[in-house]
Amino acid sequence: MNQEHNMKKPVFTLKNIDLFYGDFQAIKNISMNINYNEVTAFIGPSGCGKSTFIRILNRMNDLIQTCKVSGEVLYEDKNVYDKNFDVIELRSKVGMVFQKPNPFPMSIYDNIAYGPRCQGIKDKVVLDGIVETALKKAALWDEVSDRLKKSAMSLSGGQQQRLCIARTIAMEPEVILMDEPTSALDPIATQKIEDLIIELKQDFTIVIVTHNMQQAARISDKTAFFLLGELIEMDDTNKIFNHPKHEKTEQYITGRFG
Amino acid sequence: MKKQNNTLPEGSDRIMQVRKTLVLSMQALKKEVVDMAELTLVNIKQAFHAFQHASQEEAKATLKLDDAVDAAEESIAKHALQVIWREQPVASDLRLVTGILKMITDIERIGDHACDVAYMTTNIKTKPNEHVLLLATKLMNNLESMYNMTIQALELNNEALAQKVIEEDENINLVYKEALAKITDMLKKDQIEPEEAVYSLMILKYLEKIGDHATNIAEWIIFTLTGIHKKTELY
Numbered sequence: 001m002n003q004e005h006n007m008k009k010p011v012f013t014l015k016n017i018d019l020f021y022g023d024f025q026a027i028k029n030i031s032m033n034i035n036y037n038e039v040t041a042f043i044g045p046s047g048c049g050k051s052t053f054i055r056i057l058n059r060m061n062d063l064i065q066t067c068k069v070s071g072e073v074l075y076e077d078k079n080v081y082d083k084n085f086d087v088i089e090l091r092s093k094v095g096m097v098f099q100k101p102n103p104f105p106m107s108i109y110d111n112i113a114y115g116p117r118c119q120g121i122k123d124k125v126v127l128d129g130i131v132e133t134a135l136k137k138a139a140l141w142d143e144v145s146d147r148l149k150k151s152a153m154s155l156s157g158g159q160q161q162r163l164c165i166a167r168t169i170a171m172e173p174e175v176i177l178m179d180e181p182t183s184a185l186d187p188i189a190t191q192k193i194e195d196l197i198i199e200l201k202q203d204f205t206i207v208i209v210t211h212n213m214q215q216a217a218r219i220s221d222k223t224a225f226f227l228l229g230e231l232i233e234m235d236d237t238n239k240i241f242n243h244p245k246h247e248k249t250e251q252y253i254t255g256r257f258g
Numbered sequence: 259m260k261k262q263n264n265t266l267p268e269g270s271d272r273i274m275q276v277r278k279t280l281v282l283s284m285q286a287l288k289k290e291v292v293d294m295a296e297l298t299l300v301n302i303k304q305a306f307h308a309f310q311h312a313s314q315e316e317a318k319a320t321l322k323l324d325d326a327v328d329a330a331e332e333s334i335a336k337h338a339l340q341v342i343w344r345e346q347p348v349a350s351d352l353r354l355v356t357g358i359l360k361m362i363t364d365i366e367r368i369g370d371h372a373c374d375v376a377y378m379t380t381n382i383k384t385k386p387n388e389h390v391l392l393l394a395t396k397l398m399n400n401l402e403s404m405y406n407m408t409i410q411a412l413e414l415n416n417e418a419l420a421q422k423v424i425e426e427d428e429n430i431n432l433v434y435k436e437a438l439a440k441i442t443d444m445l446k447k448d449q450i451e452p453e454e455a456v457y458s459l460m461i462l463k464y465l466e467k468i469g470d471h472a473t474n475i476a477e478w479i480i481f482t483l484t485g486i487h488k489k490t491e492l493y
Contacts (some may be wrong), residue, residue: 242493243485255277
């Protein structure tokens, strides 16, 4: 990917997005751009729609029967909600890491190799290379290189989460979505994930949902503040945490309501 | 729950004050700064009163008041640091805490200059020359009004008032220049003792410097409200 060329260009362009769960409107007319090689943080009180919104990006909400999405979600200029759009392809390009680490009950190696194998890669040398690269990019290689055949379940919570990130990286995505990836981790494991996110944005675009506003301030380039299904404000993180334009943003980040 | 504040988001019944400690700490911190500034204003007035009446006793008493100003500066700095490490403030709260840390340096210097005026007064044995006194009183009146405005701007988060303080400094400078010219002229004409001229000029200079510090405070008040210090966005 030509990083220079893609800098500040949107990988996702979302226009007038509405989302309903049955009669309940969870997302109200949201438009935004998500730029290449930036970390975009979604903040807001519980139930404001940020997790729902992040799941629009890789069509995870498709799995909910009552869920209806309208508007335009352009991933690299292609509408991901177009009938002919390949959702499998989308999810290989837009990976996701969840709140709770969810390694597969198999070895560390097989966790990483699982995706590439599903894509038809069988050559052991190639798979070895993918596993090593992914674990190195996820800053886990040094800790597990001598026990790749051990169960992933034997890893600590923080290591499991980095393994999940490595598993996502192995699919060579363009975008990594992270839904509260550190909320189940201790401060040291959280710090490692945050350092990792900053490293990863050299190669990937990252969208993160977080309840930890200091985390958003530390690691993100852009911050979007959601409230009651609306996007109240999205701007450079620097501006959001120093001088937000909107009074509601100010009140939320300064703890005047929550 | 009934909404307590019409600026809070509509449609939410989950709204509540969740960071009471931060809100209360910020209010307390600001009150401490206002109190410190008011304390220095009292000191300036007392020092000037001592000068007006050539009261050595009052001047000496004023010198002792500075300890309270220094103690207030340290106490505020300590509380501001506590707010930073405990509450990790952002946005307007962060601007206010950092602004306060800058303001108290200027307020402390104002306290020092009040002492300087008092100290110089202890060197003047007779009542000041009436021409000098007239101009010094004019300067002091302008200064008192300007510093009162500064304190009010801080208390009320009033950007326009802070801006007025900055503009007012020009008048202080003009009166100072006028006094300087007058004393120089009187010296040339032997209408004033050189010693009194020097001490009087220094007192006038300290008052003029207090105006500069009030201007600095006003600039930091504007920063706390807008994020802009002078013409620079500090973020």
